[in-house]
Amino acid sequence: MAVRFIREDGDEVLRKVSKRVDVIDERIKVLLDDMAETMYAANGVGLAAPQVGILKRVVVIDVGDGLIELINPEIVKQEGEQIDIEGCLSIPGVAGEVKRPARVVVEAQNREGEKITIDGKELLAIALCHEIDHLDGILFKDKVIRFIDRDEMEKNK
Ligand code: CO
Numbered sequence: 829m830a831v832r833f834i835r836e837d838g839d840e841v842l843r844k845v846s847k848r849v850d851v852i853d854e855r856i857k858v859l860l861d862d863m864a865e866t867m868y869a870a871n872g873v874g875l876a877a878p879q880v881g882i883l884k885r886v887v888v889i890d891v892g893d894g895l896i897e898l899i900n901p902e903i904v905k906q907e908g909e910q911i912d913i914e915g916c917l918s919i920p921g922v923a924g925e926v927k928r929p930a931r932v933v934v935e936a937q938n939r940e941g942e943k944i945t946i947d948g949k950e951l952l953a954i955a956l957c958h959e960i961d962h963l964d965g966i967l968f969k970d971k972v973i974r975f976i977d978r979d980e981m982e983k984n985k
Contacts, residue, residue: 829865832880837919837967839881846876846883846963849899852941856886860897860939863888872917874955876962879918887936887959891951898946901936901960912954913976914968923981924972928957 835841849856859882867875867888877886887898908930915923932953934946948956958968 829861831869832866843965846885870917874959876959885963889955898936901934904935905933924975926971928954
């Protein structure tokens with residue numbers, strides 16, 4: 829396992845569309861391991877492969893309920909809406925309010941290639957949407973309805 833370098837806003841790899849994973853080989857499993865380690869080392873709740881420079885549809889998330897590994901994730905259902913403050917490991921020091929669905933259902937594959945379904949609300953719904961956006965070259969700042977400055981961030985802590 830290894831902590832990988834996190835690409836930051838301005839790096840064009842973050843704006844590319846990632847490719848589906850057809851074969852889950854050893855390289856993908858090492859990628860999943862490294863992404864989890866990188867996410868935890870950076871105290872993040874999610875990380876998408878393009879953030880470590882790999883244009884493949886691979887995501888890791890942990891909102892405090894354990895590690896979720898997603899290969900080829902797709903939102904198959906969404907309902908409601910919520911507005912909450914987001915940040916991104918690729919855009920340090922920037923935060924803002926984004927409108928997301930209140931609940932999403934995501935289908936993906938796990939590292940064994942089995943189909944899994946994740947039903948997420950609250951922070952998990954936000955993380956699923958945020959990370960899947962990364963796979964399509966979309967950053968949360970594209971969707972911010974109000975940026976939050978540092979003073980306000982401190983107050984919210
Ligand atoms: Co992000």
